[in-house]
Amino acid sequence: MTSQTATLGAPATSQDVQPVQQAPALEQALARPYQHGFVTDIESDSLPPGLDEDTIRAISRKKKEPEFLLNWRLAAFARWRAMELPDWAHLKIAPIDFQALSYYSAPKSMKDRPKSLDEVDPKLLETYEKLGVPLHERAALAGVAVDAVFDSVSVGTTFRKQLADVGVIFCSFSHAVQNHPELVEKYLGTVVPQGDNFYAALNSAVFSDGSFVYIPKGVRCPMELSSYFRINAQNTGQFERTLIIAEEGSSVSYLEGCTAPQRDENQLHAAVVELIAHDDAFIKYSTVQNWYPGDENGRGGIYNFVTKRGLAAGRRSRIAWTQIETGSAITWKYPSVVLRGDESNGEFHSIAVSNHWQQADTGTKMIHLGKNTTSRIVSKGISAGHAHNSYRGLVRVNPGAAGARNHTQCDSLLIGPHCGAHTFPYVDTARGDAVVEHEATTTRISEERLFYCEQRGIDAQEATALIVGGFCQAVLEELPMEFALEAKALLAVSLEGAVG
Amino acid sequence: MTHTPPLLQVRDLRVQVGERTVLHSVSLDVQPGQLVVLMGANGSGKSTLGMALAGHPHYAVQGGQALLAGQDLLQLPAHERARAGLFVSFQSPPDVPGVKNNLFIRTALNAQHEARGQEPLDAFDFLASAKKAAKELGLPEAMLSRPVNEGFSGGERKRNELLQLSLLKPRLTLLDEIDSGMDVDGVRAVVALVQKLRAEGTAFIVVSHYLTMIEQLQPDAVLRLDQGCIAETGDLELARRIARTGFARAQQTVEA
Numbered sequence: 135m136t137s138q139t140a141t142l143g144a145p146a147t148s149q150d151v152q153p154v155q156q157a158p159a160l161e162q163a164l165a166r167p168y169q170h171g172f173v174t175d176i177e178s179d180s181l182p183p184g185l186d187e188d189t190i191r192a193i194s195r196k197k198k199e200p201e202f203l204l205n206w207r208l209a210a211f212a213r214w215r216a217m218e219l220p221d222w223a224h225l226k227i228a229p230i231d232f233q234a235l236s237y238y239s240a241p242k243s244m245k246d247r248p249k250s251l252d253e254v255d256p257k258l259l260e261t262y263e264k265l266g267v268p269l270h271e272r273a274a275l276a277g278v279a280v281d282a283v284f285d286s287v288s289v290g291t292t293f294r295k296q297l298a299d300v301g302v303i304f305c306s307f308s309h310a311v312q313n314h315p316e317l318v319e320k321y322l323g324t325v326v327p328q329g330d331n332f333y334a335a336l337n338s339a340v341f342s343d344g345s346f347v348y349i350p351k352g353v354r355c356p357m358e359l360s361s362y363f364r365i366n367a368q369n370t371g372q373f374e375r376t377l378i379i380a381e382e383g384s385s386v387s388y389l390e391g392c393t394a395p396q397r398d399e400n401q402l403h404a405a406v407v408e409l410i411a412h413d414d415a416f417i418k419y420s421t422v423q424n425w426y427p428g429d430e431n432g433r434g435g436i437y438n439f440v441t442k443r444g445l446a447a448g449r450r451s452r453i454a455w456t457q458i459e460t461g462s463a464i465t466w467k468y469p470s471v472v473l474r475g476d477e478s479n480g481e482f483h484s485i486a487v488s489n490h491w492q493q494a495d496t497g498t499k500m501i502h503l504g505k506n507t508t509s510r511i512v513s514k515g516i517s518a519g520h521a522h523n524s525y526r527g528l529v530r531v532n533p534g535a536a537g538a539r540n541h542t543q544c545d546s547l548l549i550g551p552h553c554g555a556h557t558f559p560y561v562d563t564a565r566g567d568a569v570v571e572h573e574a575t576t577t578r579i580s581e582e583r584l585f586y587c588e589q590r591g592i593d594a595q596e597a598t599a600l601i602v603g604g605f606c607q608a609v610l611e612e613l614p615m616e617f618a619l620e621a622k623a624l625l626a627v628s629l630e631g632a633v634g
Numbered sequence: 635m636t637h638t639p640p641l642l643q644v645r646d647l648r649v650q651v652g653e654r655t656v657l658h659s660v661s662l663d664v665q666p667g668q669l670v671v672l673m674g675a676n677g678s679g680k681s682t683l684g685m686a687l688a689g690h691p692h693y694a695v696q697g698g699q700a701l702l703a704g705q706d707l708l709q710l711p712a713h714e715r716a717r718a719g720l721f722v723s724f725q726s727p728p729d730v731p732g733v734k735n736n737l738f739i740r741t742a743l744n745a746q747h748e749a750r751g752q753e754p755l756d757a758f759d760f761l762a763s764a765k766k767a768a769k770e771l772g773l774p775e776a777m778l779s780r781p782v783n784e785g786f787s788g789g790e791r792k793r794n795e796l797l798q799l800s801l802l803k804p805r806l807t808l809l810d811e812i813d814s815g816m817d818v819d820g821v822r823a824v825v826a827l828v829q830k831l832r833a834e835g836t837a838f839i840v841v842s843h844y845l846t847m848i849e850q851l852q853p854d855a856v857l858r859l860d861q862g863c864i865a866e867t868g869d870l871e872l873a874r875r876i877a878r879t880g881f882a883r884a885q886q887t888v889e890a
Contacts, residue, residue, distance in 0.1 A: 584725060589688050589722055591717045591743075593745070596741065596745070
């Protein structure tokens with residue numbers, strides 16, 4: 135991996151920052167050009183723009199879906215039409231014309247699913263090469279199974295057989311609908327109901343594809359599972375749907391990484407991810423998000439409006455979200471955990487970087503329902519340029535949640551005088567025995583620290599990377615090895631030119 | 635015998651901090667391997683000299699010149715001055731949270747290597763030499779894996795400056811009250827390190843009030859800074875006199 139047309143108005147000055155003397159090197163170019171900006175030139179078999187019941191029937195028909203799923207989509211669509219755009223976030227969002235987007239796009243050469251990588255269109259494989267995902271090489275060396283999603287259709291799956299030997303199902307969502315419809319029907323929408331929010335409802339109506347993972351009882355998935363996505367055709371919303379089920383005593387680590395090409399119009403990415411962990415099960419879901427963030431004037435970039443939620447359903451079940459968010463023009467997501475099982479545990483480790491004109495309103499919700507549940511939140515927000523970064527978190531302890539414990543550490547780092555960091559922590563507890571701790575810090579990359587590094591021969595750019603790395607250390611340590619190195623490099627690239 | 639230009643040549647340096655002109659006209663030469671002690675009353679501008687030479691953004695050079703091995707220091711950004719061989723210790727070294735000491739020093743060292751067209755250091759080789767340097771300074775090895783100065787006392791931070799000094803091996807070092815917060819053993823370690831580096835050619839400007847250490851350092855010259863200028867140049871005897879009579883009397887002695 136390694137890398138809206140509306141203007142956002144006058145930048146709000148950050149509330150906690152004194153203007154800093156601009157050192158000369160601050161004038162360095164704003165970011166290197168987004169390195170993944172290119173478009174694969176394969177014809178796409180897309181539906182014309184517009185969204186109505188017919189569109190949904192067309193999608194369902196193209197994917198040869200069973201009736202229950204078509205009905206589910208239609209019900210979601212009906213709900214969506216009755217809902218209003220949410221506007222409570224600390225975000226400025228240019229109006230989206232939902233009728234102007236195309237809701238289905240498939241590369242022509244994918245009419246018949248290839249049975250092995252040999253059958254995959256070489257042009258597509260070239261795409262993955264450019265993205266740094268040489269499927270066969272990576273699969274062989276790292277032992278990682280990759281389910282590559284190209285626009286709205288899955289391209290291929292590696293290692294399906296090896297996983298099948300231990301009973302692990304890892305395939306595209308569409309494949310799961312065809313081959314494991316009973317599992318899909320049982321769990322779909324149980325963690326994120328159709329009507330949960332505006333974008334989840336939209337996703338439920340028009341979702342294209344995503345990943346499906348099922349880990350049977352007692353199985354520790356032998357390799358880390360991974361998925362890559364791209365938005366290719368113009369004006370296409372990417373509506374990914376992922377479902378991960380971990381049966382009793384099982385565990386899995388899933389990696390999600392994204393890239394997207396350079397665009398002038400904002401592109402909508404409204405995904406839904408549902409995780410279910412039964413008794414003694416553990417799901418770790420790690421994301422490195424590097425969607426196109428918009429150019430240095432705030433034009434273009436992906437809108438990343440995602441609903442991610444994990445249900446720690448079983449006793450002693452555990453769900454851990456780890457995310458590195460560096461891309462997108464606007465990031466709006468709250469990977470959450472519902473702690474229903476007794477002694478269940480939820481974790482959220484996040485680094486969110488906003489530079490130039492990016493905006494982020496992100497955080498988590500930890501809902502304590504069962505007894506003796508625990509949750510831990512570590513959020514590192516880095517703002518630079520004219521960006522605004524908000525942490526929004528909810529820790530809720532319900533009346534029946536005896537012995538609940540939470541610790542939240544929410545740190546913001548500001549680089550430069552024009553950016554903002556905002557914190558909206560919500561603590562909602564119905565019990566006197568709940569232990570909820572919240573610590574928050576807001577700091578600047580101090581001039582003194584920078585100068586100290588420089589006096590030892592380290593230039594400002596490298597010093598920033600060092601300091602930012604140090605700031606994020608607690609989260610970087612949580613990442614699977616593969617991602618940790620990429621993440622550090624990604625942080626450095628995202629902040630190039632941000633400080634002098 | 636040919637006359638080699640001094641390693642450090644400062645001429646009529648004028649430095650402003652905020653509204654105040656702290657240094658009016660400072661000139662001095664330092665040769666390789668020489669050690670000069672800089673003394674002055676509080677507020678006389680001792681720290682200012684170091685910070686101005688290092689290129690601290692709050693210290694505005696309004697006039698004058700500073701050459702390091704013939705290079706115009708004042709034209710260079712701070713990190714390049716360091717790479718040219720300048721080390722200025724901080725009075726209150728800041729911490730760098732989350733960044734381990736050995737990573738920090740190794741990054742600095744590699745930056746220097748890069749500037750000199752040398753290969754970056756092997757991590758293991760570096761760690762070995764870092765451990766050795768720590769031992770020689772009487773520092774616990776654990777210090778290497780702690781974040782830079784995080785939770786360090788004042789004295790420990792000063793020792794960390796010395797650790798970096800011993801590994802970076804600069805051409806010119808300015809030590810600003812390095813003895814503060816240190817016990818007798820600490821001071822002995824400072825002197826030992828300084829003399830070792832001096833023998834290898836490093837030049838030193840040492841800002842200090844502490845006569846015992848100054849004596850041990852056997853300075854080549856002692857300078858008294860007053861009203862933003864070098865008011866008096868002398869040797870160890872000057873330092874002893876200042877220790878006896880203080881700065882006000884020293885000033886009077888000169889005027890008399």
